[in-house]
């Protein structure tokens with residue numbers, strides 16, 4: 001029996017196989033043997049020019065004017081403003097389906113969009129901020145959720161970092177989109193976590209963390225209350241999942257100590273990303289937790305996804321094309337290899 005397990009494990013490291021993502025009920029193809037293939041495709045340009053502390057043309061810097069002619073205050077920590085080009089607005093329409101003829105459906109939406117500047121400094125990234133400054137960002141996220149949770153069903157907090165991710169401005173910031181509807185990714189996670197809880201009477205991601213703590217093959221870093229793993233089912237090469245070790249269904253439920261430890265682990269993770277390819281790592285990240293209209297939401301586990309787009313170096317991007325668009329996601333390096341690489345750059 002033991003030899004079968006060892007054989008399977010080796011197969012996992014070297015042979016093509018597929019893995020199941022229980023959080024969204026989808027599969028990912030893993031092809032570790034492909035890591036040796038030559039790359040003759042596109043190399044991205046690395047921008048390493050020195051950034052200004054204050055940029056007079058930046059619409060996020062303190063004291064500057066935004067597109068709607070409003071002047072930013074001379075803020076000292078974080079600064080939240082209404083997105084001047086919001087993708088979701090309150091149209092005042094009823095929430096009912098506008099066209100419910102079966103195949104062609106559309107529904108009215110309601111919501112609000114904001115931008116959060118992480119720091120008055122134009123040149124910093126989250127990884128370069130102090131633990132206390134990162135904690136201010138966490139407190140801002142939580143107070144935004146507190147404000148929106150009575151009005152809407154969902155608040156998506158996300159950061160697009162770097163030009164490679166389509167970020168329009170290097171000033172450190174994230175976005176907040178609140179909506180009356182539950183977006184697809186959150187809805188899939190809701191269904192899956194609920195199903196798991198009904199079947200096992202325990203929380204999917206809490207059980208998952210226990211498994212990861214057992215062997216630690218995919219653990220990147222941890223502290224007393226948080227853990228970062230390259231999930232067993234990761235799609236992006238260096239994708240990570242950051243989550244509490246015990247059950248927290250909502251961001252608003254974490255303790256003062258957990259906030260402090262979250263700042264610390266976030267900094268460690270982001271520094272290891274920056275050191276991996278010796279650049280300020282681009283990524284998209286965002287938070288998931290129980291939507292506000294879910295009653296008995298104990299099956300939900302708070303977590304953040306980090307999705308860096310790079311593959312094997314600072315200049316080679318992973319493209320989600322071809323098979324990914326038409327069949328299912330595929331990755332080359334294994335999540336275990338990615339975790340082991342990132343671990344090397346975690347400060348001890």
Ligand code: H2U
Pocket residue numbers: 059065066067068082083084085086115160166167168169173174175
């Ligand atoms: P990125 O995170 O993708 O760079 O987007 C920044 C947001 O800032 C974007 O959604 C908003 C854009 O609508 N913005 C303003 O709200 N005011 C401005 O003056 C410029 C950009």
Ligand code: ZN
Pocket residue numbers: 054055058059060061062121122171
């Ligand atoms: Zn700026």
